[in-house]
Amino acid sequence: MINLYKGAVLIDGLGREPLEDSVLAVENDTIVFSGKSSSYDAPAGANTINLSGKTVIPGLIDCHIHMDLHGMADTSDENHVEEKLRSIRTAYNMKKTLQQGITTVRNAGSVNHIDFAVKSAVEAGWFAGPRIFTSGQILSMTAQGNDYFKGMYREADGPDEVRKAAREQLKAGADFLKVMATGAYMNPGGVPGAVQYGLDELEVIVDEANKLGLRVAAHAHGAQGIVNAALAGVKTIEHGSFIDERGIELMLEKNIYLVPTFVAGYHIFKNAKESGVPDFMIKKNRGMRKVRAESIKRAIKAGIKVAFGSDAGTSYNCHGLNAMELILWVKEGFMTPLQALCSGTRIAAEAIGIEDRVGTLEKGKLADFVVVEGDLTTTLDPLIDRIKAVYKEGKEVSMLN
Numbered sequence: 214m215i216n217l218y219k220g221a222v223l224i225d226g227l228g229r230e231p232l233e234d235s236v237l238a239v240e241n242d243t244i245v246f247s248g249k250s251s252s253y254d255a256p257a258g259a260n261t262i263n264l265s266g267k268t269v270i271p272g273l274i275d276c277h278i279h280m281d282l283h284g285m286a287d288t289s290d291e292n293h294v295e296e297k298l299r300s301i302r303t304a305y306n307m308k309k310t311l312q313q314g315i316t317t318v319r320n321a322g323s324v325n326h327i328d329f330a331v332k333s334a335v336e337a338g339w340f341a342g343p344r345i346f347t348s349g350q351i352l353s354m355t356a357q358g359n360d361y362f363k364g365m366y367r368e369a370d371g372p373d374e375v376r377k378a379a380r381e382q383l384k385a386g387a388d389f390l391k392v393m394a395t396g397a398y399m400n401p402g403g404v405p406g407a408v409q410y411g412l413d414e415l416e417v418i419v420d421e422a423n424k425l426g427l428r429v430a431a432h433a434h435g436a437q438g439i440v441n442a443a444l445a446g447v448k449t450i451e452h453g454s455f456i457d458e459r460g461i462e463l464m465l466e467k468n469i470y471l472v473p474t475f476v477a478g479y480h481i482f483k484n485a486k487e488s489g490v491p492d493f494m495i496k497k498n499r500g501m502r503k504v505r506a507e508s509i510k511r512a513i514k515a516g517i518k519v520a521f522g523s524d525a526g527t528s529y530n531c532h533g534l535n536a537m538e539l540i541l542w543v544k545e546g547f548m549t550p551l552q553a554l555c556s557g558t559r560i561a562a563e564a565i566g567i568e569d570r571v572g573t574l575e576k577g578k579l580a581d582f583v584v585v586e587g588d589l590t591t592t593l594d595p596l597i598d599r600i601k602a603v604y605k606e607g608k609e610v611s612m613l614n
């Protein structure tokens with residue numbers, strides 16, 4: 214059976230101007246045509262769905278979430294949620310994420326391998342969720358602050374231990390590895406500018422991932438940590454707050470993507486007063502909005518590809534609000550809405566290596582798409598409250614809770 218989604222303004226993820234009066238033809242799970250209605254010969258018996266007045270975009274791809282954090286004000290409170298309940302809560306959050314048009318997520322660090330269980334359950338069809346790529350635990354040197362997220366870090370020091378830790382995540386089913394190249398903001402004691410893993414350790418991690426054709430994502434705020442991660446051969450730099458010229462040069466040379474996760478700090482300040490957000494988090498993030506905005510602008514100007522990642526799960530950064538990241542990029546003047554949509558779809562797909570299957574609305578791709586009420590050429594605000602329908606692999610997602 215072929216379904217024709219007809220009459221919408223189509224934004225295909227390739228960066229082209231939105232196409233009026235389009236048709237998206239879907240056979241089973243795959244797109245068989247995408248373009249102008251007038252240039253398509255509809256097969257007899259095709260089922261037509263009228264989408265006039267709506268906009269259709271590719272399913273969004275969030276390259277950085279933490280599925281088993283819940284947006285609690287003080288993330289250390291997550292440690293008190295009983296783990297079986299936490300797994301079910303994670304499933305609930307993944308359903309909400311999908312209902313908001315995020316059809317693929319890359320989960321950048323999870324507690325005690327809850328991620329693998331939830332991913333298996335989605336794949337078994339037990340509940341609706343996005344396509345999940347996940348890292349297992351985050352590889353980190355022994356460092357102050359790690360216990361703030363109990364069970365999320367696999368601490369290992371020196372090349373031999375690090376190799377073992379990397380292999381453990383891969384054995385458990387990791388789709389990529391997540392590694393700490395510098396300290397963090399979101400825990401007490403972490404120093405974001407400080408180098409953590411050295412080049413020798415990072416190289417071992419990249420080596421283990423690459424053996425399986427997999428990639429490495431490096432958490433890196435400080436300039437030297439970014440350089441180390443780039444030299445070691447990671448594929449994405451997460452955050453990139455203090456990126457310098459050398460970092461930019463290396464990222465360009467090695468085709469490394471930046472996943473800035475700008476919105477995490479926004480939520481902390483928006484909610485700081487009423488709050489419960491711990492003091493250290495507010496203090497450490499103070500003044501960072503400007504620094505981070507400038508870094509992102511510099512990176513974009515230099516030609517670095519920026520991929521969508523929300524850090525969903527951190528304080529008040531609740532699952533389902535992921536697209537706030539893209540909305541902010543537009544508001545901050547980093548990108549136009551169309552450019553931000555490319556970063557949230559095609560470029561995100563490239564960053565995690567799935568561009569042959571998803572990320573654009575082209576013939577042959579899986580039919581992941583989102584129907585939005587309203588115009589997306591001047592603002593992306595409708596991505597939060599005006600999602601009308603979501604399709605993953607050609608199937609309409611139930612919007613019921």
Ligand SMILES: [Zn+2]
Pocket residue numbers: 277278279321524
């Ligand atoms: Zn994160």
